Amino acid sequence: MALFKRVIDWIDVRIGARDLAQKQVGDYLLPRNINVWYSMGSILLFIFVMQIVTGILLLIYYVPDADKAFKSVTYIMNEVPFGWLIRMCHAVGSNMMVLVLLLHMFSVLFMGSYKGPRELNWVTGFILLTLVQGISLTGYLLPWSQLSFWATTVATNSANAIPVVGHYLVEFLRGGKLVGPATLGRFFALHVAVIPLAIGALVGLHLFLLERIGVSTPPFGLKETKNSWQGKEFRYEGHPGGIRFFPNYALQDLTSIAIYFACFLGVVFFDPYLFFPRDAFLPANAFVTPAHIKPEWYFLANYQTLKIFPNELIGLTVQGAAMTFLALLPFIDRGPERHPLKRPVFMVCTLGGILLWLGLTVWGHYS
């Protein structure tokens, strides 16, 4: 302990670490009515770190070559000590990341935390959602299984519906006319380098904005629930008399992370195949089209939307419009009220949207 203290002292006298920690975590005050939904961000950070660690461990044995990828994954699952655990953690973790990210966004939506001056927090969060979907999609191909191959074929094929540039885009994504070794190379580079760096940078920006603007006050349990910011000058939303981030809310974060971790490990150990259909364990074969290839659960609504409309262009346009509306929501919904029960139109639209998404997902699963 003495050695540890000496190391901290050594650092402290050079960069003022204790003062910085006190200001950033010890004296960092949060609203007194803060709730458990505010710990979703910490859970997401934990998942992101887990994905990086398990991803690096997988990289030790994974071979991004169309002839060797499937065998290397089989080797990881069967020969590498705890390889099955690492792979399952990575695969289940990617699904959990999307799930928790959606919960985080829903909580922000219902508490009206996206409203000014936090528009940029929402936009960076929305971009993070698309990047997480992107990293999941690119990672899906890497095992080079029947599921990977055909799901990627279907997904990249959707771009064909875009007028004029559609087929160029498909060829650009695939690195050729069909999904093949070039696609694997591209998706691998995107999955392990480009998108993780982009996610890291966006997470940094998201946290920076949170630090600069301050944590929003939940609209629950308050008399005045309207947004008081007028938009005329910068304002840091402090919470005098609030609870300290450290140790109080940090312990709430840890509790939430531990509960999440228990659920996550429950899936990993007891039903990891929840996210793996049978085709996920057959090597890719360009000459055998499986009868029922479906995308991951979080793309099922998109998949079903494309099937509902008479042509894919309309389906893509509708999806693009919905995504744009969601991305620009803080600029569209400019009313000051934040309490969900005092916003009936918002509540009907949001609940309707969630039910529609769930309905399309279930429909997509059984169609």
Place this chain on the structure above:
Amino acid sequence: MRHANYVMNTIVLLFSLILPVAVLAAEQPEIVCIQCHSTMPGKIGEPVNLWRGSVHAENGIACNACHGGDPSDAANAMSPARGFLGAPKEKAIPAFCGRCHVGVHTDYLASAHGRALGKGGPTCVTCHSNHQVLKASLDLINEKSCTRCHSFERARVIKAAMQETEAMIVGIDARIKAYKATGTDTDKLEKGLFAVRNRFHTLFHNVDVEMVKKESTQIQAELKKIEAVLQGLDDSRHKRKIAGAIVVAGALLAAVFVHLLRKTYE
């Protein structure tokens, strides 16, 4: 032109994604043998419908695979110059089928059935049928079929000796498939079962009761080795679940502990 090709490729690709393989297979143009014979009455047209229900049709083995000829040219489909063989004489049937089923042919010739070839003994089609060729299974050994030529007593003993082994093979096959569906490397197990199953199938044409019993015992010993490996996998999965229960409980306990710790700060 390049764009037109691209559009065509895309259309083909889209259809290949949308339609199940079975549908595509059904939509492939029929060979000329089937086109002509299926419209013909009686004995000439009958083989087409029989073939459709055969193990050959199930595996894409069409008329020309056995009878030769040119399935793409109606005018010369049955020309000897194009390799058309027609239907074999009864004595030539085992050699006719044995062009593909080499091992089975050898086993048959060595059996009492094979030794009686040309002397009133059965040929391949006697038990497996012609055109509506039936898949080799123990069901083919039945009283109705065997008593056409001899009593069923010996066949009954042989079938009983083989039934236990067959059940073991079916059970092991299902367990291997289940493990394969969870990402387990079952390659060695599959190859091992394949070899044992082939050895077992050689007994199907043997009518020596003692030999069948002896061989079945040896085959079962081999199958038990595969079962031991599968049992090892079962044990490993069971241990994983126990470890899982411990870590999940650990994480929940940690959650409770941290929650209580937080309460002390309130």
